[in-house]
Amino acid sequence: MQSTTIRGAVVHDAARLTTLIQQSSAYRGKYASIISGYRVTADYIARHRVFMAVDASGRLLGFYALMVDPPELDLAFVADEAQGTGVGRLLVEHMIGQAREAGLPSVRVVAHPPAEGFYRRLGATRVGTVAPSLPRVAWERPELRFTIP
Helix, strand or coil: CCCEEEEECCHHHHHHHHHHHHCCHHHCHHHHHHCCCCCCCHHHHHHCEEEEEEECCCCEEEEEEEEECCEEEEEEEECHHHCCCCHHHHHHHHHHHHHHHCCCCEEEEECCHHHHHHHHHCCCEEEEEECCECCCECCCEEEEEEECC
16 A cells, blocks of 8 residues: 555545545445435535545545544545555544544444445444435445444
């Protein structure tokens, strides 16, 4: 993995984050409906802890959004070309540090079904299943929890 920096997102990053979500191959086919029309807004960035992974040239490799009340990893995306390079692990480790700094005992994750194994490898435990939310989400999603040390 080339040099990667994690930095806080600012309101003018909203369009870049939205583009990364919309280009994600993980949400094609049967999962496309959940991101259809989804936009990260400047207000969303201002309200939550949103952090970006960028390379030395400033290229966006991934990002996450941590909601503090209630504690939840709301968004987490890694660019297709950065998958498997350690960027996702770096983002989750950073999120755990932010949760610790905020005094959170745990962080909930309602995972994209194919991502469950990734979160479990990083220490999340499965605590349940979230039912479909029609019409946008027609499938069950694993509910996981990171316990913050």
